[in-house]
Amino acid sequence: SQQGEEDPQALSIQEGENATMNCSYKTSINNLQWYRQNSGRGLVHLILIRSNEREKHSGRLRVTLDTSKKSSSLLITASRAADTASYFCATDEDTTSGTYKYIFGTGTRLKVLA
């Protein structure tokens, strides 16, 4: 099952513009992570934001988290062609065995046009 739904499913923008993608999830979380995946390759970890944090920055990336709405957003500023990739959010879900597992959202395919 997928914990997160992301929108839009696909996004096409011009180089230099900002890109915003959203993730909604269903249950309470300890943290949420964002990943990038270039075509046919492994996932690159971008940012982890904890449930007691509201905003986090890393370079041109800005992540927000609203636990009351069970949603998060990833903003990429001044986009570049190299940002073209799929972006996924992943949320932790506690298990009955006392640990957790990460469930991934549906993903957003970003295309940045030069």
Place this chain on the structure above:
Amino acid sequence: SAVISQKPSRDICQRGTSLTIQCQVDSQVTMMFWYRQQPGQSLTLIATANQGSEATYESGFVIDKFPISRPNLTFSTLTVSNMSPEDSSIYLCSAGLLYNEQFFGPGTRLTVL
């Protein structure tokens, strides 16, 4: 951050055979997971690899089809048994410390003929 390697990176297999994928982490980690990703799709969790005990499988995945081992804190294997073309996919290993960043291996691209 943890560096994760997977072997093989890709393979083409015949129907009915089995393939074992290895996942090696360069540091001790608490959690290790195995995922499957169909082309153009998101990641689906197969199971949590538990150190020294049986893996915890997600709905739709069973031990007979996807046996998993995790003999220590840095290594795990996933076997895809009695393969069919429907098993063609990318298989990914991830690892991390409890409630911290989870990192991914480069994946194993499997094609079953």
